[in-house]
Amino acid sequence: MERVPILYDDECRFCRASLGLLLIWDRKRLLRPVAIQSEEGARLLAEIPEDERLESAHAVFPGEPGVVSGGAVAAPVLRLLPAGAPLADLAVRIPRTTDRGYRWVADNRGSLSRLVPQGLKDRADALVRERAE
Numbered sequence: 001m002e003r004v005p006i007l008y009d010d011e012c013r014f015c016r017a018s019l020g021l022l023l024i025w026d027r028k029r030l031l032r033p034v035a036i037q038s039e040e041g042a043r044l045l046a047e048i049p050e051d052e053r054l055e056s057a058h059a060v061f062p063g064e065p066g067v068v069s070g071g072a073v074a075a076p077v078l079r080l081l082p083a084g085a086p087l088a089d090l091a092v093r094i095p096r097t098t099d100r101g102y103r104w105v106a107d108n109r110g111s112l113s114r115l116v117p118q119g120l121k122d123r124a125d126a127l128v129r130e131r132a133e
Helices: 013-025 039-044 050-055 070-080 085-093 095-107 109-113 118-132
Strands: 004-008 031-035
Touching: 004 013, 004 039, 004 070, 013 031, 013 109, 013 118, 031 039, 031 118, 070 085, 070 095, 085 095, 095 109
Parallel strands: 004 031
Antiparallel strands: none
């Protein structure tokens, strides 16, 4: 299976830490981190206005049209992860709640970042760099 580009805000330590946790879970290495601010990020997100790109994470699924953003990313990404299907099913059953939860986290990522231990942030940064290659 072709790796799925997961687009994230490279300037947000909370975003990188969250992505790092997903990458730890992703033992099959199906997710590929791509910074929204990169040339590849700009190309993959061409359909999204530039001033809206950093408002959420995004994914581009091979063989599927378009970009998936925000809370809508949860279910298809979770389906790729070991034992993620039950959580993906839940996200599909309660899409408004999933999206509201995602939106709350995204809107408060600066404050939430202070709760993430520095060691986890450092480990996540290293893993994001490694898997981006």
